[in-house]
Amino acid sequence: MKGLLLRLSAVDADAEAAVRVIAYFDELVAHRASLPDLVRSAAALAECPAGLDGEGRAALRFGPDGTVPAGPEPSTAVSSAVEPGSRVWLERPAPGPLDDLVLERFAIAARLLARPGPAAAAPHLADPALVELVLGEQAADEDRARALVLLGLAPGKPLRVVAVGTEDGGDPGAAAVALMARGGAPPAARVAVVGDVAAVLLQPREGAGTVVTSLRAALAERARERRATGSVRVGVGDPVDGLEARRSWLQARLAERFAVPGAEPVIVHDELGSLTLLAEIPPERLRAQADVRALDDLAATPAGAADVATLEAFCRTGSLRQAALALHRHHSSVAGRLAHVEDALGWRLDDPGDRFRARLALLARRLAARG
Structure with a gap:
């Protein structure tokens, strides 16, 4: 696996670096690397100790130089689940800018290489x-x-x-x-x-x-x-x-x-x-619509973003209690925020026409933002 080695310090934390990290683990999968070689390669890439453990398999742990580190795994390790009962980790005090991606690809590679047969299923x-x-x-x-x-x-x-x-x-x-x-x-x-x-x-x-x-x-x-x-x-x-x-x-x-x-x-x-059909309207026309502008103005206030998110959840679920469950809030808190939305925008959300108007305005705002 020596010809595949890459180190994070040698690449910038941008989209090109992400592509190179993905390609790095794809190559390990394509070459059917052993699990110990996978862990060694992950450690070399991250330039810190890395590990893999799972049910029915002894834990694997290697430093960036390919040797087993002295001492136990530190409590500061950042980890990712491979599958129930199995995980991979990197041992450093705080995660680096690409660590989430490295752990994701490390876990995917571990899952694929632990299976018998060819690795063709790797996207x-x-x-x-x-x-x-x-x-x-x-x-x-x-x-x-x-x-x-x-x-x-x-x-x-x-x-x-x-x-x-x-x-x-x-x-x-x-x-x-x-x-x-x-x-x-x-x-x-x-x-x-x-x-x-x-x-x-x-x-x-x-x-x-x-x-x-x-x-x-x-x-x-x-x-x-x-x-x-x-x-x-x-x-x-x-x-x-x-x-x-x-x-x-x-x-x-x-x-x-x-x-x-x-x-x-x-x-x-x-x-x-x-x-x-709503998506066929030019984004600039959607942004200029009065209801969309009113939602933008509300969202720009100190508590407005949470108010708009509550309105989104209410329109999506159709129920105050279901919205509270979706937002992990008490229903009385959700009711209070919806009352504030009604006062700010002049809508009555118990009226079917106003609920439809609110839903349409929220969709138009979302489409305008992603135009």
């Missing part, structure tokens, strides 16, 4: 030029078909495109690869960053309908592990023939604009129905 970053050719508007069918073949996809089989966006500056390519691996992605899962969103091209063996179930299960698993799930937005396009991938991509991009991280992180295009 990976694909050549962005080929992906853009498949999804682009100008390509001829023969060029699109050739690009699909080079990506390892079958032009004549159903294909589905998923758009993965992140908030707070997260890398969408890394988020997409981790999400697909956690969701048990099929062998034909190709990821590339297109603009500010990751495009995932999928050809599930079990059928196109399994994509949504797998994605929602993956996000639910991350939530159970108390990992950060609030920054990921996922849009799912319709199943199409391979040569029509662009149509599924545009649908996925549109659906991703409707997603709410943490609350409604996965939006399926064909479940939006007539709401897709």
